[in-house]
Amino acid sequence: MAPGTFPASSAALPRERMFVRRTSRPGEFFARSFFVTCAGLVVVATALIIAFLARAGLRGFADVGVESLLTGKIWKPEADTFGGLPLLMGTLVTALLALVFGALPALLSAVWVNELAHESVRGISRRVMELAAAVPSVVYGWLALTYLVPPVTDLAHRIHGDGARVGGEGLLSAAFLLGVMIAPTVHLLSLDALSKVPADLRAASTALGASPLQTALRVVVPGAWRGVIVAVFFGFARAAGETMAVQMVIGGARKLPDNLFSPTTTISTQIVMDMQNARPETTSSDVLFSMALILLVMSTGVVLVTRMLTRAGASKKTRRMRTPTGTANTAAGDAS
Amino acid sequence: MGGVETICAPRSIKMRVVDLTVRYDDKEAVRGVSLDVHANEILALIGPSGCGKSTFLRTLNRMNDTVEGVCITGHVELDGEQIYASDVDPVLVRRRVGMVFQKSNPFPKSIFDNVAYGLRIAGSNKRAALAETVERALRQAALWDEVKDRLEESGLALSGGQQQRLCIARALAVDPEVLLMDEPASALDPIATAKIEDLVHDLRKTLTIVIVTHNMQQAARVSQRTAFFYMGRLVEAGETSELFTRPKEAQTEDYVNGRFG
Numbered sequence: 001m002a003p004g005t006f007p008a009s010s011a012a013l014p015r016e017r018m019f020v021r022r023t024s025r026p027g028e029f030f031a032r033s034f035f036v037t038c039a040g041l042v043v044v045a046t047a048l049i050i051a052f053l054a055r056a057g058l059r060g061f062a063d064v065g066v067e068s069l070l071t072g073k074i075w076k077p078e079a080d081t082f083g084g085l086p087l088l089m090g091t092l093v094t095a096l097l098a099l100v101f102g103a104l105p106a107l108l109s110a111v112w113v114n115e116l117a118h119e120s121v122r123g124i125s126r127r128v129m130e131l132a133a134a135v136p137s138v139v140y141g142w143l144a145l146t147y148l149v150p151p152v153t154d155l156a157h158r159i160h161g162d163g164a165r166v167g168g169e170g171l172l173s174a175a176f177l178l179g180v181m182i183a184p185t186v187h188l189l190s191l192d193a194l195s196k197v198p199a200d201l202r203a204a205s206t207a208l209g210a211s212p213l214q215t216a217l218r219v220v221v222p223g224a225w226r227g228v229i230v231a232v233f234f235g236f237a238r239a240a241g242e243t244m245a246v247q248m249v250i251g252g253a254r255k256l257p258d259n260l261f262s263p264t265t266t267i268s269t270q271i272v273m274d275m276q277n278a279r280p281e282t283t284s285s286d287v288l289f290s291m292a293l294i295l296l297v298m299s300t301g302v303v304l305v306t307r308m309l310t311r312a313g314a315s316k317k318t319r320r321m322r323t324p325t326g327t328a329n330t331a332a333g334d335a336s
Numbered sequence: 337m338g339g340v341e342t343i344c345a346p347r348s349i350k351m352r353v354v355d356l357t358v359r360y361d362d363k364e365a366v367r368g369v370s371l372d373v374h375a376n377e378i379l380a381l382i383g384p385s386g387c388g389k390s391t392f393l394r395t396l397n398r399m400n401d402t403v404e405g406v407c408i409t410g411h412v413e414l415d416g417e418q419i420y421a422s423d424v425d426p427v428l429v430r431r432r433v434g435m436v437f438q439k440s441n442p443f444p445k446s447i448f449d450n451v452a453y454g455l456r457i458a459g460s461n462k463r464a465a466l467a468e469t470v471e472r473a474l475r476q477a478a479l480w481d482e483v484k485d486r487l488e489e490s491g492l493a494l495s496g497g498q499q500q501r502l503c504i505a506r507a508l509a510v511d512p513e514v515l516l517m518d519e520p521a522s523a524l525d526p527i528a529t530a531k532i533e534d535l536v537h538d539l540r541k542t543l544t545i546v547i548v549t550h551n552m553q554q555a556a557r558v559s560q561r562t563a564f565f566y567m568g569r570l571v572e573a574g575e576t577s578e579l580f581t582r583p584k585e586a587q588t589e590d591y592v593n594g595r596f597g
Contacts, residue, residue: 208454209431
């Protein structure tokens with residue numbers, strides 16, 4: 001600073017020195033090191049898990065062939081036959097059906113509780129759902145085996161006749177059970193998304209003569225769609241990864257399902273069933289890692305798609321905000 | 337007071353409020369207010385914060401129904417019909433008595449869809465008819481020329497003053513008979529405020545307007561009649577020019593002269 005330009009500032013100069021770093025503070029150093037180490041361990045552990053999974057999994061792909069693992073129809077480790085299609089199909093179909101049985105009612109009930117029901121319902125339902133979300137999966141499996149499988153068996157035989165190879169332990173029971181299991185989580189996540197929609201949008205809609213149902217469906221749900229998508233995809237990922245409960249009711253048949261009542265299998269349950277017989281570093285072990293890798297890629301894919309969908313919506317909005325006079329954005333009102 | 341003034345009112349009465357009391361849980365927000373709204377007038381509600389003027393406004397289209405724990409007694413009539421009668425559908429009341437809020441609240445939809453919203457929920461879906469009404473409402477709200485080339489853009493892309501006029505257009509699209517405005521310009525700059533005031537002035541030809549305002553000059557500029565609220569009570573209502581120059585009540589005089597509030 002040129003002397004004389006700001007004569008008063010010369011008096012303030014010594015005070016600036018207050019901001020120079022003082023001698024080290026040992027307590028802060030240790031605390032910082034501790035947190036950095038913990039955070040680093042989490043990252044390293046995750047990276048190692050993925051690395052080992054990928055190493056063994058890729059070896060499995062190399063041994064058996066990508067085609068067999070993705071499209072082969074027979075899974076018979078004892079005969080060194082590793083067709084992964086039944087496992088993949090079982091996982092995908094049960095998870096998708098679980099969305100129909102679980103996520104859809106969970107979303108609709110969240111809309112009802114948040115927008116239409118009396119306030120007293122809200123507190124009770126939230127507590128019940130939190131409780132339901134905390135029940136261990138083996139309990140769900142046992143309940144389903146006891147109370148769901150017998151009536152589904154009856155239904156299967158009524159539809160397909162007594163002689164058919166169908167039963168209560170199969171695709172339908174597993175999907176229904178998964179639906180029940182993911183419903184509380186999807187409900188609670190949807191509820192959070194719906195309650196974040198600003199109250200003044202509801203007021204605007206109400207003041208325009210909209211019924212509560214119209215406000216819910218035309219303003220609140222579209223306003224919360226990102227959160228709702230996250231909730232549904234989260235439910236899908238959870239259903240695709242669920243192991244114990246599914247294993248108890250899916251029948252464990254290593255073949256493609258013929259119908260809704262066919263016993264079949266999923267990636268995660270098959271890994272549990274086969275791992276006792278899979279000696280490390282053998283093909284039968286590596287192939288299980290390959291299937292696990294597929295499951296990981298699937299759930300990562302779901303996360304990425306969710307992020308892309310939600311981010312695409314966000315960036316579209318900011319782009320619109322930035323071009324107040326632009327003619328580029330004439331695509332019909334897709335934000336609605 | 338309102339009662340006396342009602343009897344000698346020459347113009348037709350659009351809305352009549354008799355002995356209205358609004359309670360939230362234990363708190364009385366509005367106490368025994370009787371007031372008439374004349375057809376095609378602009379009625380300003382003034383008073384300090386928390387005096388009950390906004391609560392009163394919101395009883396005129398049953399917006400308070402959506403608040404938990406509210407208890408409303410007294411009568412509110414629209415064209416002689418009780419709007420709080422047990423067989424009245426509040427949804428239908430709100431289609432006749434529109435509302436514009438303090439903070440502009442366009443939906444995160446296109447400008448067109450914002451204005452068409454009220455028509456769509458009322459069951460109208462013909463694109464041509466919608467387009468016609470949307471243009472009419474946007475013209476009425478003095479926004480058409482600014483947005484006619486970008487109706488498909490998000491309503492949120494507009495400036496604050498434009499957003500508020502969009503909300504007015506949205507309310508006008510359903511052809512209400514009465515428009516309630518809750519401090520519609522309090523968040524806007526002076527130029528945008530002037531536009532809203534001009535607009536309110538023009539709308540009087542076709543509508544009855546009840547406007548809540550903090551700003552006494554605004555009340556004096558836009559309204560024909562003014563009602564002064566204090567502590568949940570209606571202190572005085574009358575011709576705006578009278579109320580500001582020759583108030584009957586001491587409290588009104590203190591308030592309009594800026595001695596409190």
